[in-house]
Amino acid sequence: MNNVLVLVRHGESEWNKLNLFTGWRDPDLTEKGIDEARQAGELLKKDGYAFDIAFTSALTRAQHTLSLILDELGQRTIPVVENQALNERDYGDLAGLNKDDARAKWGEEQVHIWRRSYDIPPPGGESLKDTAARVLPYYEAEILPQVKAGRNVIVAAHGNSLRALIMKLDGLSTEEILKLNLATGEPYVYRLNPDGSAASKKTLTA
Structure with a gap:
């Protein structure tokens, strides 16, 4: 099979910049985040990637990132599926709080x-x-079948929803995944085996 699955965390958001817990709250990208998303598209274009279908969360920062990437690729007409199963982890009472203020409290x-x-x-x-309990069933039911059908797929989502997915793809333990931090706007390119396991993985950086 070896079709491409690309995972991209959204570019820097307004609340990333302010050091706030975000979760399901819905700030948009900063200027830096817009630049990061465009750069992700440029990197993918430079390496010759093209996509048949895209998935993203129900949150603006991920959707905006995806639209900027697809603009760079000249692929705004491909199907885009939005679903809250790919949303960031819900931070509950921490959402909207400055991380330093939360530590003080x-x-x-x-x-x-x-x-x-x-x-x-x-x-x-x-x-x-x-988070994994909602991300992984959605991946298995909706995203993986697209790759298995021979399509190249891009997913623009969030640090923790993508960590849950990478934990499965990379076979990481619950201890190992806690050490993994995903940079904003950095594409992770997987090629998958017929059984859905990762045949290869690389990170695209400027």
Whole structure:
């Protein structure tokens, strides 16, 4: 099979810039984020990638990133599927708070546990395990079949929804995935085997 699956975290958002927990809140990209998305498109174009279908979340920053990438590729007419299954992890009561203020309120250790443990959610929110529980079934039902059918697929989503997916593709343990940080606007290019496992992976950087 060896068709292409590309994963891209959205470009820098207004709340990334302000150091706020974002989750399901819906800020747009900064100027830097717009540039990052365009650069991702340029990198993909330079390497000769083209796509048959695209997936993204229900959040503006991911959708905007995808549209900028497709503009660079000259591919705005391909089908685009939006679904909240690909949304960022829900940070619950932390959403909208400055990360430093959250540490002052709950303590650095507690906030670190919420951010970096696999299965301990913040109050009213999701853990990475919870995020994976919605991302992976959607991937298996909707995205992977497209790749298996011979199509090249791009997914523009979020740090934690993509970490959940990369954990599966790379065969990472719950400890290993916690150490993985995804840069904004950086494409990860997978080629998949017939069984859906990763045959190869590379990161495109400027």
